[in-house]
Amino acid sequence: MPTGARHPRRTKLARIGAIAALFALTAVPLVAAGASGEEQSDLKSRMEAIQARLDAATVKVEELREEQDEVLHDIADIEDRMAQLEDSNEELEKRVVERANAMYRTGSSGMVEVLFSADDFSDLTSRAELMSRVSLDDSGVFVRLYRAEKELAALSAQLSDEKARLADTEERMEAEAQRLQGEFDAVAAEYEELQAKLAAQAEAAKAANSAPAAPSAPSAPSAPQAPVRFTGGMTCPVAGPVSFVDSWGDPRAGHTHVGVDMMAAYGTPVVAITSGTVTYAAYDGSGGNMIFLSGDDGNQYWYMHNQQNLVTGGHVSAGQQIATVGDTGNAVGTPHVHFEYHPGGGAPVNPYPLVASIC
Structure with missing residues (x-):
């Protein structure tokens, strides 16, 4: 144990x-x-x-x-x-x-x-x-x-x-x-x-x-707009009801967890947390459908277990849909986005504080 x-x-x-x-x-x-x-x-x-x-x-x-x-x-x-x-x-x-x-x-x-x-x-x-x-x-x-x-x-x-x-x-x-x-x-x-x-x-x-x-008169109220979920130029990677815990460092199949698992319903839109370039979009045995986003801010953001990748490369804007929530790879039965945060493109750090502040 x-x-x-x-x-x-x-x-x-x-x-x-x-x-x-x-x-x-x-x-x-x-x-x-x-x-x-x-x-x-x-x-x-x-x-x-x-x-x-x-x-x-x-x-x-x-x-x-x-x-x-x-x-x-x-x-x-x-x-x-x-x-x-x-x-x-x-x-x-x-x-x-x-x-x-x-x-x-x-x-x-x-x-x-x-x-x-x-x-x-x-x-x-x-x-x-x-x-x-x-x-x-x-x-x-x-x-x-x-x-x-x-x-x-x-x-x-x-x-x-x-x-x-x-x-x-x-x-x-x-x-x-x-x-x-x-x-x-x-x-x-x-x-x-x-x-x-x-x-x-x-x-x-x-x-x-x-x-x-x-x-002479109060201002007229504005018409309702689509939900806005941006904070400091960033948006929650999951565009819908989502829940997660701080599982950084927890055991995972012989290694420690180096991300945050963002639980959501099958098919929920997965979006770019910030504007940047998609540098990798493919299927991996354990990670399932994966997307690596190289942000314009110099950081990298990894998305895993997507049900479907909707982009294969190119530049995307913050909030643009890039995938859907799923359980591909070794996540069968527990649909979620395994999300990683790599400052400066280096080793991952705990992404929980980041996503908790914007989701």
Whole structure:
């Protein structure tokens, strides 16, 4: 089982904080502009409720994925130990035969007859009490083989238990992943409605701040616009309901996780986080459909497990759709975008703070 300190699970509370900040920035101008519609607090509470539902389901899926990896790690350890024992047993079995032949040649025929009257080799090795009648060297060979056979039997039973545990974990993970997909489907309509209202209110606030003073009449409210999700020239890589936790450094199939898994419904648009050039768009065995984006800001952004890549190269703008969310590669059953952040095109760093601040 992998060891090492585990960081506590951190869900996307930063996103709720960003939403709260948006309300704080726009509340006064909206009131001044006479904006109509739902109260600010109601919009905020509805968005928080949606995100809480998604995050709760995502945490369960991530916990089961971690449990699955731990079981797979244990199974690999057991199988490695069994392979080592089987290799060493071959040598021990040869030595047992050699010692038996030597005993026969020296006239210890009675001992040889007792040894080879066993029904099978396992029965022979279990007669450890006979070793008191032969030399210490002979005894050591038989005892080591006997102990190795016993350990192999115990490991075989342990392996069966771990495989049963793995099947149970994967069954529960599949059920939770399906439940998460159901949550995404259930909140999709309300989520888009709230995003549109937030965008409309933000546009109204912008218009109110930029409009010249008109003492004769208040400014007319702006018409609703498409949802705006840009922050500092960047936009969330997933353009729809999304949920993720800080899983940086978690075990993943023999290595540590070097990205953030952004859970979303199948087919949800995947967009360019910033403007840049697509330098790689192809299928990889474990990463599935992948896209590497070399940002105009000098950083690289990697997207994996896409259901479909919609671009093959060229320059894209921030917010432009480049793929759809899927579960290709080794992500079958858990649709998400594995997103990596490579500052300056170098080694990856934890992308959670970045995406949590803009999603």
